[in-house]
Amino acid sequence: MSASASSLVQLSNVRIDRSGRTILRDVSLQVPKGSITAVLGPSGSGKSTLLAALTGELRPVAGEVTLFGKPIPHDSSALLEMRKSVGVLLQGNGLLTDLTVAENVALPLRTHTRLPAVVLRRLVQMKLHAVGLLAAAEAWPRELSGGMARRVALARALALDPPLMIYDEPLTGLDPIASGVIMSLIQRLNHSLGLTSIIVSHHVHETLPICDQPGPAAAAVPAWPARWPHSVRCRAAREGCLMPFVQATRSLGRAGLFSLTVLRGSLPTRDFLAELTREIYKIGARSLPIIAVGGAFVGLVLTLQGYRTLTTFGAADALSTLLGLSLYRELAPVLTALLFIGRAGSSIAAELGLMRATDQIKALELMAIDPVAKAVAPRFWAAVLTVPLLTGIFCSLAISASYFEAVHVLGLDNGVFWSALRNSVDFWDDFGVAMLKSAIFGGTAALVAAYVGFHAEPTIEGTSVATTRAVVNASLLVLMFNFVLSAMLFT
Known part of the structure; x- marks a missing residue:
């Protein structure tokens, strides 16, 4: 079997732009099934941009990103369907503050399944038990420590049993003890559940020991020119007087679309x-x-x-x-x-x-x-x-x-x-x-x-x-x- 056939995630010569400038260029990566792969690099090196490409938030300008052997879809409904198979642990956890711990973990299950309440409650208990927080089921996110909140977010990311887990800076803001708990938990869950994991981090010493392979270090491309070309500056000067009108029109259009989205x-x-x-x-x-x-x-x-x-x-x-x-x-x-x-x-x-x-x-x-x-x-x-x-x-x-x-x-x-x-x-x-x-x-x-x-x-x-x-x-x-x-x- 070829390496690409056994890869759950594959990036081939990917180039990613943001706001008109190139952030990442010629990035290639293969993530084998069942492995733990690290994408390492200092802050500002483009790691979050790479993560956005993996989750479909950003489309590559060049190259291709494939998940589960298929290119990431551009259609919104197909993209939402794909995201059900990808669990993401965000750097900021993203716990909904108006829901309890159990309600946070149950949210994807309630939204995407029609399971009876008894079964759903049992599944939530299993997920919380897996991260060692069953006793905190009725707590509110504001009552949790940083490490506990991170584990609750991990339990929620695992709620739909996704085959692929992506961790965005999982150790940010944690003390050494909590960091050790999180990394040990990631390794144990990956092996026991048969997951494939990608860890995006700048914590090299804590991340490498649990990884099966280190991915390429992300490296942002400094693409802001010291001085814009003459043609660009002239065009900006001509359009400058129209910008307030253009921005107002654009805002009205976005507000109208937003209103339709609310009704939908x-x-x-x-x-x-x-x-x-x-x-x-x-x-x-x-x-x-x-x-x-x-x-x-x-x-x-x-x-x-x-x-x-x-x-x-x-x-x-x-x-x-x-x-x-x-x-x-x-x-x-x-x-x-x-x-x-x-x-x-x-x-x-x-x-x-x-x-x-x-x-x-x-x-x-x-x-x-x-x-x-x-x-x-x-x-x-x-x-x-x-x-x-x-x-x-x-x-x-x-x-x-x-x-x-x-x-x-x-x-x-x-x-x-x-x-x-x-x-x-x-x-x-x-x-x-x-x-x-x-x-x-x-x-x-x-x-x-x-x-x-x-x-x-x-x-x-x-x-x-x-x-x-x-x-x-x-x-x-x-x-x-x-x-x-x-x-x-x-x-």
């Missing part, structure tokens, strides 16, 4: 409904106090200012008419949406930004799980459902506070207050429109926050910038959409 990922599966319920509580119930307080004070201020003005013209009895129309037609949906953006929109952007920074989104992609369907779609629909309810609560608190002030403080007649309110507010034309506007505002706020957070730079600073952008952009869009909807509905 909104399938009412068991996991989706569970995530939706959780998000309704997180972004709805937790927004309730600020909505209630805001509504009460808006009602008090409207009553105070409106009563003084109307009394001047002898029309104090129209106070509740002013209150009802201004609340339902404009103030309640707009102010509720703005408060929601400050409370929940910022949270959505921050959570997704941190998921990007801590490899959680990347982990979902490598587990062949759509991160938009898992992390974004439930948040979007939770916002669409909860903002109208919050608007109704805002109106109720505003009217209750106004009634107390108008009748018990300012001396307005009780019957006049309620009859004027009832006669001036139409259920469909006013209350129904308020609910429609609220649903649109909630969906807009969630989409903007999710888009900005999902595409944030994978750093803490990037998350901070994304959170600010989400609040500002969503607030401006709500005000713009409010004008458009008001012009359409009340003209």
Whole structure:
């Protein structure tokens, strides 16, 4: 049998570019079945780029990458299917912070199989037992040490029994004892489960003793020219004035595609409904106090200012008419949406930004799980459902506070207050429109926050910038959409 026939992974004269520059050139590698192969090199040498090529994140400009005897597919559905056969232990672990240890390990099994709950639970226990963490099944990722989190991520990577395991810097951030445990575990699992393993690392002394063969040391190609060619600089100068327009158009296009992806990922599966319920509580119930307080004070201020003005013209009895129309037609949906953006929109952007920074989104992609369907779609629909309810609560608190002030403080007649309110507010034309506007505002706020957070730079600073952008952009869009909807509905 030829060497290529017995190789599970093969790279042939591969060249990989990123952002217009060559990172790796003429890389060749054969990984025999059942072996442990190391790809060694210092930080910045292109090891992560090579890993991205192995998992289908980057396509080689030249050469070919084959897994299981077949080229890595370009079609997204075929690529997702291939990733089910590849387990990846990420440098940042990528554990989902809102799931327990057991739920993290069960995630790929719940997504890609239809196993009964009893069988699934038993499989999770087996995986955790294999890495020595069965006792931590109900712990949260934040409660784990670095070494324990790494082992949980390893158990999750092994959940679907993949024949190929890829380890991205498995010893980063670990002390010597934890490093020894991880390397021993990798070697034992590889032999006992019949795996083929690739270790991408710069820890040479710890990695080589367990390897069957050292792969070629990765070496990045320094391809940034000291000075760009004259033709490139001239073209950049000509296009410089158009860049803001081009970038804005590109962002709008990406946002539109992202919105379509969210709708496509909104399938009412068991996991989706569970995530939706959780998000309704997180972004709805937790927004309730600020909505209630805001509504009460808006009602008090409207009553105070409106009563003084109307009394001047002898029309104090129209106070509740002013209150009802201004609340339902404009103030309640707009102010509720703005408060929601400050409370929940910022949270959505921050959570997704941190998921990007801590490899959680990347982990979902490598587990062949759509991160938009898992992390974004439930948040979007939770916002669409909860903002109208919050608007109704805002109106109720505003009217209750106004009634107390108008009748018990300012001396307005009780019957006049309620009859004027009832006669001036139409259920469909006013209350129904308020609910429609609220649903649109909630969906807009969630989409903007999710888009900005999902595409944030994978750093803490990037998350901070994304959170600010989400609040500002969503607030401006709500005000713009409010004008458009008001012009359409009340003209």
